[in-house]
Amino acid sequence: MIEEVLPGVVGVEAFADDPAATLFPEEEALLTRAVDKRRREFTTVRACARTALGKLGLPPVPILPGARGAPIWPSGVVGSMTHCEGYRACAVARRTEVLALGIDAEPNGPLPDGVLATVSDAAERAWIAELARADPRVSWDRLLFSAKESVYKAWFPLTRRWLGFEDATLTVRPDQRTFEARLLVAGPVSGFTGRWTVSRGLVVTAICVLPG
Structure with a gap:
């Protein structure tokens, strides 16, 4: 799925957890009270993420959260990670080729009651209703x-x-499976x-910002 939304970028995804996967001590220290x-x-x-970095020819390193939880990548690398029920993914690229990446995965099901009103404006709710029909x-x-x-x-x-949900307004092109985000700041x-793509009960979205 990640290759559908980020062609030309190194992406790695998993639909099940790997029981043999291990963490660096610095990462383990973040999980002392974490549930399973x-x-x-x-x-x-x-x-x-480490598999993706390996495809760039880089050694495995700890991937620690930085400011506002954004992952800290090795020097010269940009990347993004996401996880939801039944899906984990990471995309990385060299900073000389890509300025920024953003990926997200969600279950292909309705938002909880009340959430849509807080993350959308009237124009967005209008096209959501139209496309839902x-x-x-x-x-x-x-x-x-x-x-x-x-x-x-x-x-x-x-x-x-920081960028709030109200600081960007989106339009979607269903036929092209693309979206446009206009920033209001x-x-x-x-x-x-x-x-974006929808498959296997999931919605996956991605942005790749190129130089120039």
Whole structure:
């Protein structure tokens, strides 16, 4: 799935946890009070990350959370990680080729009651309702949520600044499986173009920001 939304970028995904996956001591120290579910997703997504880094010719290293939880990547590398029930994924690239990456995965099911109103504006809710009538196989509200998560993950490494759900407005192209995010705050970019796919009960979204 990750290759569908990020062609040309190194991506690694897993649909089940690897019981043989291990952590660095620095990573283990972050999980002293973690429940089993948190430990499994944390470990597997980092196994994906180290496999992806290996495809760039880099050795395995700890992947620790930095400011606002954003992963700290080796020098010269950009990347993004995501996990949800039944899915873990990581995408990485060299900074000389890609400025930022953002990926997110969610279950292809409706958002909990009340969430859509807090993460969307009226225009977004209008196209969600229209697309839901045209193709109910896709949870368009969840797609919006996932896309905005990808927007934030691409935005933060470029700015080191918070971006709220209300700070970007999205439109979706169902026929092309792309989305456009227009940013409503000042920054180095005015918006992002991303890709999305729905398969295996999942919604996956991604953004790749290229130089220039």
